[in-house]
Amino acid sequence: MKRKWTQVAVGAALALAAGMAGAAKLPDTVRLVVGYPAGGTADAVARVYAEELREKLGVNVVVDNRAGAGGQVAAQGFLRSPVDGSVLLVANNHMMTTLPLTVKTVTYDPVKDFQPVAVIAKFEHIFVVGKTTPANTLAEYVELVRKEPEKYGHYGIPAPGSAPQFLGYSIAKKNDIQMTPVPYKGGAPLINDLLGDHIPAGVDAVGLITEHVAAGTVRVLGITGPKRLDILKDVPTFVEMGYGNLEASGWMGIFAPVGMDPAMVKQFQDAFNEVAKNPKIEKAIVPIGFRPSSGDGQELARTVQADLDTWGPIIKESGYLQQ
Numbered sequence: 001m002k003r004k005w006t007q008v009a010v011g012a013a014l015a016l017a018a019g020m021a022g023a024a025k026l027p028d029t030v031r032l033v034v035g036y037p038a039g040g041t042a043d044a045v046a047r048v049y050a051e052e053l054r055e056k057l058g059v060n061v062v063v064d065n066r067a068g069a070g071g072q073v074a075a076q077g078f079l080r081s082p083v084d085g086s087v088l089l090v091a092n093n094h095m096m097t098t099l100p101l102t103v104k105t106v107t108y109d110p111v112k113d114f115q116p117v118a119v120i121a122k123f124e125h126i127f128v129v130g131k132t133t134p135a136n137t138l139a140e141y142v143e144l145v146r147k148e149p150e151k152y153g154h155y156g157i158p159a160p161g162s163a164p165q166f167l168g169y170s171i172a173k174k175n176d177i178q179m180t181p182v183p184y185k186g187g188a189p190l191i192n193d194l195l196g197d198h199i200p201a202g203v204d205a206v207g208l209i210t211e212h213v214a215a216g217t218v219r220v221l222g223i224t225g226p227k228r229l230d231i232l233k234d235v236p237t238f239v240e241m242g243y244g245n246l247e248a249s250g251w252m253g254i255f256a257p258v259g260m261d262p263a264m265v266k267q268f269q270d271a272f273n274e275v276a277k278n279p280k281i282e283k284a285i286v287p288i289g290f291r292p293s294s295g296d297g298q299e300l301a302r303t304v305q306a307d308l309d310t311w312g313p314i315i316k317e318s319g320y321l322q323q
Contacts, residue, residue: 035071207289
């Protein structure tokens with residue numbers, strides 16, 4: 001798949017950093033567009049931020065769920081948004097990196113078509129096995145697949161063409177084994193099949209699995225990110241195990257329409273970063289596998305580009321492309 005990604009045009013973000021005086025006049029209502037259904041983890045993170053932003057900004061902040069095609073519907077629809085501050089996009093790494101790299105029908109450019117505002121949360125992906133899969137380490141699982149690929153070589157993923165699919169691909173490639181992704185419509189049915197012993201392994205975001213780890217019904221064998229998580233202290237990172245290309249964390253960020261007044265973008269950026277420090281945010285999102293994060297538009301732009309640079313070669317090597 002040939003796509004050339006250019007560096008993010010951060011002129012607006014640089015203008016923000018220059019310290020523009022005064023607050024922009026915001027509309028009475030700000031919509032946070034979320035590309036996933038109500039009740040999911042992305043929706044939950046957006047809603048807790050919206051609640052705190054109402055008080056911080058002094059305007060009504062509402063969550064607008066525009067689910068469809070893994071976030072593609074929301075992202076493409078957002079390109080037609082007004083630039084008056086009434087609409088912001090809550091996007092994750094899937095919408096901004098893996099979708100544009102894997103889906104032929106995606107028409108937006110994640111680098112050029114969105115104004116990065118702030119990073120608000122990060123999360124990790126895990127490799128997990130069911131209780132009847134006799135592996136306590138990733139190395140043991142690899143050997144199971146090597147000996148009995150038909151029995152153990154299938155791993156569930158929450159969506160086709162998602163980062164979990166290519167995480168599994170990378171594990172298989174490194175170990176010269178055959179692993180087949182099995183796509184589900186979200187993490188919940190994947191976990192249900194793991195618990196029911198219908199599939200031997202899976203890759204998903206950490207949030208949906210922690211309660212089952214505590215109950216001993218599943219085992220986590222590896223986790224993305226630069227260091228171990230406090231909630232899974234015994235689980236090594238992929239980097240620790242020699243998978244240096246699997247460090248990238250998942251993330252959620254805020255984007256504005258290109259052309260929004262830089263002073264307004266700066267006001268939103270500061271508000272999200274301040275709200276991220278509120279203990280209420282941590283209390284609400286840590287149990288579902290997220291951790292609050294802060295960072296300006298330039299950091300978010302660098303994060304998008306870094307993900308494209310990380311997953312692009314892996315996806316290209318896999319030959320995967322949806323129509």
